[in-house]
Amino acid sequence: MRVFNMVLFGWPYLPDDAPVGTPGSYPLSNRYFDPVQGNALLQRELDRITLSDELGLDGFTCQEHHGGGGFCAMVPSTHLMAAAVSQRTKQLQVAITGTCIPLHHPLAIAEEVAMLDHLSNGRFIWGALRGFPTEYLSYNVNPAESQARFREGFSLVLKALSSEGPFDFDGQFYRVRDYNIWPKPLQQPYPKIWMAANSLDSLDFAVKNRTYIATPWVSIERTRSVHETYHRLAHEQNIAIPEDFDDMFASICALYVGESDKKARQEAEVHLEYHFFRALASFDIGTVSLIPGHMSVDGMRDWLKNVTSKDTGKAMGYSVDEGIENGTVILGGPESVIAQIKRQREEGKRGTLLAMFQFGSLPDALATQSLRLFAQEVLPKIRAI
Amino acid sequence: MTPQQETLELRGDGAVRASIQFCYRQAGQGPPLVWLHWLWGEPGWMDYHQRLAERFQVFVPDLPGYGQSALPEWAKTPHDLAVLLLQFLDALSLQRPIVVGSCLGGWVGTELALLRPERIAKLVLISPLGLVQDWTKVPNLFYTDPARLPRYLFTDAALEKASLYVPDLSNWTDAFINSRNASIRLVFDPYLHSRSLRHHLHLLTTPTLVVWGEQDPLLAPAHAALWTASLPQAHSVMIPRAGHLPYVEDCEAVIQAIHTFIPPQERGGA
Numbered sequence: 194m195r196v197f198n199m200v201l202f203g204w205p206y207l208p209d210d211a212p213v214g215t216p217g218s219y220p221l222s223n224r225y226f227d228p229v230q231g232n233a234l235l236q237r238e239l240d241r242i243t244l245s246d247e248l249g250l251d252g253f254t255c256q257e258h259h260g261g262g263g264f265c266a267m268v269p270s271t272h273l274m275a276a277a278v279s280q281r282t283k284q285l286q287v288a289i290t291g292t293c294i295p296l297h298h299p300l301a302i303a304e305e306v307a308m309l310d311h312l313s314n315g316r317f318i319w320g321a322l323r324g325f326p327t328e329y330l331s332y333n334v335n336p337a338e339s340q341a342r343f344r345e346g347f348s349l350v351l352k353a354l355s356s357e358g359p360f361d362f363d364g365q366f367y368r369v370r371d372y373n374i375w376p377k378p379l380q381q382p383y384p385k386i387w388m389a390a391n392s393l394d395s396l397d398f399a400v401k402n403r404t405y406i407a408t409p410w411v412s413i414e415r416t417r418s419v420h421e422t423y424h425r426l427a428h429e430q431n432i433a434i435p436e437d438f439d440d441m442f443a444s445i446c447a448l449y450v451g452e453s454d455k456k457a458r459q460e461a462e463v464h465l466e467y468h469f470f471r472a473l474a475s476f477d478i479g480t481v482s483l484i485p486g487h488m489s490v491d492g493m494r495d496w497l498k499n500v501t502s503k504d505t506g507k508a509m510g511y512s513v514d515e516g517i518e519n520g521t522v523i524l525g526g527p528e529s530v531i532a533q534i535k536r537q538r539e540e541g542k543r544g545t546l547l548a549m550f551q552f553g554s555l556p557d558a559l560a561t562q563s564l565r566l567f568a569q570e571v572l573p574k575i576r577a578i
Numbered sequence: 579m580t581p582q583q584e585t586l587e588l589r590g591d592g593a594v595r596a597s598i599q600f601c602y603r604q605a606g607q608g609p610p611l612v613w614l615h616w617l618w619g620e621p622g623w624m625d626y627h628q629r630l631a632e633r634f635q636v637f638v639p640d641l642p643g644y645g646q647s648a649l650p651e652w653a654k655t656p657h658d659l660a661v662l663l664l665q666f667l668d669a670l671s672l673q674r675p676i677v678v679g680s681c682l683g684g685w686v687g688t689e690l691a692l693l694r695p696e697r698i699a700k701l702v703l704i705s706p707l708g709l710v711q712d713w714t715k716v717p718n719l720f721y722t723d724p725a726r727l728p729r730y731l732f733t734d735a736a737l738e739k740a741s742l743y744v745p746d747l748s749n750w751t752d753a754f755i756n757s758r759n760a761s762i763r764l765v766f767d768p769y770l771h772s773r774s775l776r777h778h779l780h781l782l783t784t785p786t787l788v789v790w791g792e793q794d795p796l797l798a799p800a801h802a803a804l805w806t807a808s809l810p811q812a813h814s815v816m817i818p819r820a821g822h823l824p825y826v827e828d829c830e831a832v833i834q835a836i837h838t839f840i841p842p843q844e845r846g847g848a
Contacts, residue, residue, distance in 0.1 A: 216722065216723030216725075216726070326721075327721065330718075330720065330721055333767050335762065335763060335766045335767060336720075336762060336766070337759060337760075337762045337763035337766065338763070365651075480721065480722070480723055480724070481721075483724060483747075484720055484721050484762075485720060485755075485758035485759050485761060485762040486720075486758075486759050486762040486763060486766075490752050490755045490756055490759070493750075493755045494750075494752060494755065497747055497748075497750055
């Protein structure tokens with residue numbers, strides 16, 4: 194098992210009266226943002242990423258999100274974050290999971306991906322993300338075009354990265370005549386790519402483009418089924434899967450190691466709850482998902498069935514025990530954590546954990562303590578898993 | 579009167595004209611009248627269609643992208659819908675229909691009349707989209723609490739009728755989801771309007787009636803004056819105590835306004 198330190202930058206200082214999971218809570222008013230606190234948050238996280246490198250973690254990653262709120266307070270630009278991390282670290286892989294392609298010009302994405310590959314001396318992994326429909330509203334990109342723009346933009350990024358000499362591109366949204374990028378990436382033809390894919394349609398696109406998969410916050414059952422589907426689609430179409438696909442098959446989780454199970458829970462539970470019930474839930478998924486155009490008719494029908502039957506749209510929140518059960522939380526003393534990671538690999542088919550060592554309102558010192566314990570007690574024993 | 583429900587398959591020529599499918603309802607006798615629906619589509623054959631069908635041969639198509647009518651990939655604007663609608667008029671040999679358009683339908687009707695002024699006998703625009711004074715002040719229909727949506731369209735007195743036009747989540751049909759997806763594709767940016775339309779309107783010489791609900795919560799009735807100031811042959815009628823779809827709230831007042839605008843010799847029936 195490989196482990197990346199993933200930073201989400203939830204805003205840990207939301208007052209009780211901040212809107213959470215209510216219609217219109219996106220974008221969260223930036224009157225809740227304190228510049229001095231924000232700066233300290235960013236600098237402490239950069240220090241912990243440097244420490245992750247020294248302690249031998251496999252990588253770093255972050256996600257592009259906009260509009261602030263409990264879970265994306267500090268990184269609207271993953272490319273800038275990756276650039277900073279590339280200069281502070283020596284060994285770990287610098288990843289993005291990923292860039293919301295339709296919100297940027299694909300040529301600029303390709304040029305920055307190539308730069309990041311050089312800045313990191315070839316340690317860069319790119320990620321492609323479609324993003325939330327609210328982000329399209331904010332950037333005035335039509336949500337009805339999000340999928341088509343994502344796919345076309347992705348093709349253009351790859352073409353720009355891999356073309357030798359000036360090329361032309363004639364798309365529905367992007368048109369290029371007689372251009373080529375400088376620099377070309379260090380890794381040839383281009384760095385590895387993680388795609389945030391979950392639906393059948395997006396998995397098929399990933400298979401056809403031979404990308405790796407990074408799933409969002411989903412259960413162990415779900416990652417197993419995504420893993421199976423990817424292999425099946427590749428087999429059916431006779432497309433060769435990258436050799437290290439299974440080891441790169443990545444999934445997001447929150448991770449905390451304490452000296453014992455009891456201590457870990459005492460230290461982290463309330464902060465995990467903040468993460469699930471305040472930070473993630475600050476995003477009003479019930480209203481956001483109804484923005485037309487982003488989902489197909491089939492997708493929306495399924496979503497509505499889910500919302501109206503179980504009321505799951507009200508909040509993304511669930512308890513820590515549910516989180517451990519479904520695989521989005523890894524919590525305990527070293528032995529339990531090793532056992533949970535084994536289960537993630539065996540039942541969830543996960544080969545790389547995009548693990549949040551900082552989450553919710555977890556104090557900085559505890560996050561660092563957990564990271565050190567993880568590196569000493571857990572990491573050496575999960576390499577062979 | 580039960581309307582006929584038809585599906586019109588228009589075969590393209592593979593080059594210039596698109597292959598499209600139009601679903602439409604049709605009833606009544608008299609001069610042809612084409613009703614163009616509002617932003618999220620027509621819920622069915624309604625009382626206002628029925629009243630119009632007493633004196634007109636009424637056609638109510640699902641615009642491309644709505645209900646069962648498909649939207650070709652290249653079509654992205656109300657102007658594109660007007661081009662497709664011309665094929666519909668040709669296929670049904672509607673040489674000079676009256677066109678009544680509500681909301682999005684009003685914008686499409688305007689584009690149609692700009693394209694082919696000689697093909698439209700008279701134009702009725704009911705709180706049309708296309709001109710917006712300050713789009714940032716217009717309620718966001720695409721991102722809002724679903725429970726608030728009816729209040730962006732109807733007056734308080736008509737909220738119980740709203741569920742037909744803005745159904746509860748448990749009653750969303752595939753056709754409705756389809757219609758909402760089409761709507762954001764067509765009018766997302768610039769929101770509900772065009773930056774150039776105002777500068778085209780002086781060419782629209784078709785006699786035009788602009789109808790507005792006096793309490794329209796979406797587009798304030800002051801918008802009616804934007805239209806009449808730009809159109810050479812237009813006047814406006816306000817419908818008291820009515821919102822964005824005034825024919826839902828006061829069917830008779832809207833029918834009366836249309837009848838006044840189209841004198842008896844231009845209509846059929848009694």
